[in-house]
Amino acid sequence: MKTPNIVILGAGYGGIMTTVKLQKILGANEAKITLVNMNDYHYQSTWLHENAAGTLHHDRTRIPIKDVVNTKRVNFILDKVVSIKPDDKKVKLKKSELDYDILVIGLGFEAATFNIPGLDEYAFTIDNINSARLIREHIEYNFALYNTETEKKQSRLNIVVGGGGFTGIEFLGELANRIPELCEEYDIEKNLVRIINIEGSPSVLPGFDPQLVEYAMNSLEARGVEFITDAMLKECKPDGIVYEKDGRHEAIPTMTTVWAAGVRANAIVEQSGMNTNRGKVEVREDMRAPDYEDIFVIGDCALVMNPENGRAYPPTAQIAIQESDVVAHNVKALVNGGEMESFKANIMGTVASLGNNDAIGIILNDQKLFGWKATIMKKIIDNRYLLKLGGIGLMMKKGKFNIFY
Amino acid sequence: MKTPNIVILGAGYGGIMTTVKLQKILGANEAKITLVNMNDYHYQSTWLHENAAGTLHHDRTRIPIKDVVNTKRVNFILDKVVSIKPDDKKVKLKKSELDYDILVIGLGFEAATFNIPGLDEYAFTIDNINSARLIREHIEYNFALYNTETEKKQSRLNIVVGGGGFTGIEFLGELANRIPELCEEYDIEKNLVRIINIEGSPSVLPGFDPQLVEYAMNSLEARGVEFITDAMLKECKPDGIVYEKDGRHEAIPTMTTVWAAGVRANAIVEQSGMNTNRGKVEVREDMRAPDYEDIFVIGDCALVMNPENGRAYPPTAQIAIQESDVVAHNVKALVNGGEMESFKANIMGTVASLGNNDAIGIILNDQKLFGWKATIMKKIIDNRYLLKLGGIGLMMKKGKFNIFY
Numbered sequence: 001m002k003t004p005n006i007v008i009l010g011a012g013y014g015g016i017m018t019t020v021k022l023q024k025i026l027g028a029n030e031a032k033i034t035l036v037n038m039n040d041y042h043y044q045s046t047w048l049h050e051n052a053a054g055t056l057h058h059d060r061t062r063i064p065i066k067d068v069v070n071t072k073r074v075n076f077i078l079d080k081v082v083s084i085k086p087d088d089k090k091v092k093l094k095k096s097e098l099d100y101d102i103l104v105i106g107l108g109f110e111a112a113t114f115n116i117p118g119l120d121e122y123a124f125t126i127d128n129i130n131s132a133r134l135i136r137e138h139i140e141y142n143f144a145l146y147n148t149e150t151e152k153k154q155s156r157l158n159i160v161v162g163g164g165g166f167t168g169i170e171f172l173g174e175l176a177n178r179i180p181e182l183c184e185e186y187d188i189e190k191n192l193v194r195i196i197n198i199e200g201s202p203s204v205l206p207g208f209d210p211q212l213v214e215y216a217m218n219s220l221e222a223r224g225v226e227f228i229t230d231a232m233l234k235e236c237k238p239d240g241i242v243y244e245k246d247g248r249h250e251a252i253p254t255m256t257t258v259w260a261a262g263v264r265a266n267a268i269v270e271q272s273g274m275n276t277n278r279g280k281v282e283v284r285e286d287m288r289a290p291d292y293e294d295i296f297v298i299g300d301c302a303l304v305m306n307p308e309n310g311r312a313y314p315p316t317a318q319i320a321i322q323e324s325d326v327v328a329h330n331v332k333a334l335v336n337g338g339e340m341e342s343f344k345a346n347i348m349g350t351v352a353s354l355g356n357n358d359a360i361g362i363i364l365n366d367q368k369l370f371g372w373k374a375t376i377m378k379k380i381i382d383n384r385y386l387l388k389l390g391g392i393g394l395m396m397k398k399g400k401f402n403i404f405y
Numbered sequence: 406m407k408t409p410n411i412v413i414l415g416a417g418y419g420g421i422m423t424t425v426k427l428q429k430i431l432g433a434n435e436a437k438i439t440l441v442n443m444n445d446y447h448y449q450s451t452w453l454h455e456n457a458a459g460t461l462h463h464d465r466t467r468i469p470i471k472d473v474v475n476t477k478r479v480n481f482i483l484d485k486v487v488s489i490k491p492d493d494k495k496v497k498l499k500k501s502e503l504d505y506d507i508l509v510i511g512l513g514f515e516a517a518t519f520n521i522p523g524l525d526e527y528a529f530t531i532d533n534i535n536s537a538r539l540i541r542e543h544i545e546y547n548f549a550l551y552n553t554e555t556e557k558k559q560s561r562l563n564i565v566v567g568g569g570g571f572t573g574i575e576f577l578g579e580l581a582n583r584i585p586e587l588c589e590e591y592d593i594e595k596n597l598v599r600i601i602n603i604e605g606s607p608s609v610l611p612g613f614d615p616q617l618v619e620y621a622m623n624s625l626e627a628r629g630v631e632f633i634t635d636a637m638l639k640e641c642k643p644d645g646i647v648y649e650k651d652g653r654h655e656a657i658p659t660m661t662t663v664w665a666a667g668v669r670a671n672a673i674v675e676q677s678g679m680n681t682n683r684g685k686v687e688v689r690e691d692m693r694a695p696d697y698e699d700i701f702v703i704g705d706c707a708l709v710m711n712p713e714n715g716r717a718y719p720p721t722a723q724i725a726i727q728e729s730d731v732v733a734h735n736v737k738a739l740v741n742g743g744e745m746e747s748f749k750a751n752i753m754g755t756v757a758s759l760g761n762n763d764a765i766g767i768i769l770n771d772q773k774l775f776g777w778k779a780t781i782m783k784k785i786i787d788n789r790y791l792l793k794l795g796g797i798g799l800m801m802k803k804g805k806f807n808i809f810y
Binding site: 137 | 534535536538539541542543545546549550552553591592
């Protein structure tokens with residue numbers, strides 16, 4: 001019998017953790033493992049907002065694949081997935097084509113812009129290392145331009161963030177801390193800069209505990225963030241946006257619109273012909289696609305129902321990491337003929353940072369945290385992931401330890 | 406008799422040194438001293454190419470006026486000079502108007518673009534802190550954009566420097582050292598980046614010792630700089646330039662053209678109605694304008710003839726600083742009725758840096774220097790100026806002491 005060919009697509013939270021686990025639990029002769037990723041690094045997408053604001057260097061956010069994956073054991077292919085052909089058991093990459101016996105799809109998310117005019121062209125999104133770094137540079141470039149122009153353009157100093165969900169709020173927190181530094185660097189008066197959040201719901205962080213939401217808004221407003229809630233972004237232009245509130249259209253001049261109001265699963269999944277629900281594969285309890293015995297889907301490409309309330313789990317790093325336990329176990333079971341496990345989420349809590357020195361969170365389903373306690377909790381969660389992924393060495397190298405400010 | 410009113414326009418090398426000397430040699434009751442400058446800082450224009458390349462932070466290049474000028478003794482006005490009316494003994498500023506009894510004009514240089522189409526609009530110049538910082542940001546922004554675009558644009562990685570004179574060559578030296586760092590920061594392969602110098606003469610640094618010119622070109626070419634000599638820039642567009650060589654027009658795609666091929670005196674001097682020669686006032690031996698007993702002109706706004714060869718001294722920091730000795734002495738002589746001095750240049754040498762770790766120079770008129778000896782000499786010259794301007798404290802704070810790399 002030939003050695004089964006396991007192919008893992010994507011080295012996000014789900015893909016990389018599955019790979020790291022499989023290289024431990026599968027013997028070298030039991031299966032061939034191939035990991036495909038478009039970069040030679042894994043990155044923590046939950047830290048990208050810090051890279052975008054410029055408060056954390058992007059090299060802290062990314063981890064070279066070879067630092068956590070044993071490339072003697074795992075065949076790493078640096079390439080971009082073009083399409084998946086589940087019926088032919090093939091994956092088309094830009095430069096080659098792969099056959100698989102078992103496939104793990106962990107291709108992550110992309111920004112969803114809901115056909116709002118101009119958003120694709122002119123708004124920035126916090127998707128990956130390149131796009132996050134570009135936001136940092138774009139803001140700095142506009143601040144540098146401001147003082148070189150005879151006619152001062154306020155649009156260079158206005159930053160609009162679309163969406164007051166998790167990413168939006170965390171980005172606002174970093175930005176609010178970063179602006180005073182930028183003003184010093186570019187000789188700009190701090191009170192000229194505006195940071196504006198536009199949120200469609202009556203409140204930011206919809207669904208989150210109201211007391212914590214108020215804490216977050218107070219913390220950000222104290223640092224100069226303006227909130228416009230119940231407002232819809234209608235159009236994005238190179239030098240401004242238009243939003244609708246109370247039936248009226250209002251304009252804000254800005255060169256910098258960061259769209260943080262929606263993500264969707266990588267479109268390749270939908271294009272593969274598999275059954276999808278809003279772009280995601282509604283997986284079985286064992287994390288396999290409903291119609292294919294040999295395809296697992298993980299992370300933001302998978303829709304996993306919470307049997308307790310009949311709703312889907314949110315697309316978080318925490319869930320993706322937990323799914324990788326089950327996916328790795330079940331891939332091994334397929335290879336060896338062992339018993340499959342079912343996914344069961346164990347939500348430890350949710351913490352949103354509000355900059356390096358403030359945060360809000362709920363842990364163990366009901367305990368509220370804010371301020372330095374929540375900040376510490378956030379950093380513990382981040383460090384714990386690094387420990388699981390690459391051991392103490394990686395945690396020491398990339399972890400966050402300045403927990404008291 | 407009323408206390409004479411001394412007004413100094415501009416806090417460049419000539420203006421600030423004149424002010425610092427006058428505050429020492431004139432008693433508080435002898436004269437009122439006013440310094441006008443458009444920034445609240447003095448900057449070393451000979452260091453701006455380092456800020457533009459990103460190898461030195463601009464805060465190292467600038468010095469707060471209040472750190473070197475005693476603002477109890479000198480009335481500092483933060484404003485921009487609009488016009489000078491020598492017959493009315495008035496200076497119009499943006500926000501006010503000043504009367505003077507004795508005027509010192511040290512308004513410095515601006516870029517000369519010789520009506521080359523597009524140069525004013527699309528080329529960058531190394532004129533001041535704001536424009537130098539913008540070049541740094543512009544290059545970084547284009548490098549950041551490169552990896553976010555599906556269709557890779559080589560124009561983002563091509564940097565064209567117009568002019569192989571002193572500023573051009575010194576900028577190229579810094580840029581050549583900076584590019585490898587930028588490539589690492591923005592995930593770009595180093596061999597994709599092109600740095601191209603376009604010079605109208607058959608060789609760069611025209612008039613400089615040929616052996617040292619060859620040394621400089623070898624040093625820069627070894628670090629990837631391409632030279633196109635005997636070539637004229639004909640047009641600058643947002644995404645490229647056109648130059649003419651051997652009667653043919655050639656195009657280079659580039660988003661970044663830095664024009665370092667010409668400066669002229671601040672146009673306000675010419676507009677004042679004083680007699681000028683190519684925008685500069687050909688001063689008398691005592692540094693006064695020919696037709697006005699009460700106006701001194703210093704630095705790049707002054708044309709000073711070398712009696713030995715009948716040619717004008719070059720517009721350098723060294724000359725401006727030496728002129729300030731004579732100007733300060735003669736202003737005091739006008740106030741007190743003492744004897745006027747004549748300017749006599751004492752050219753100690755000329756050193757051009759080729760990055761932080763290489764340089765070429767001629768000292769004491771004939772001795773050639775290159776490599777680390779020239780680098781040390783350059784830094785000694787720079788540190789000596791800081792010592793003269795603000796004492797040991799300023800030299801220690803802003804000086805350059807890493808002289809062995």
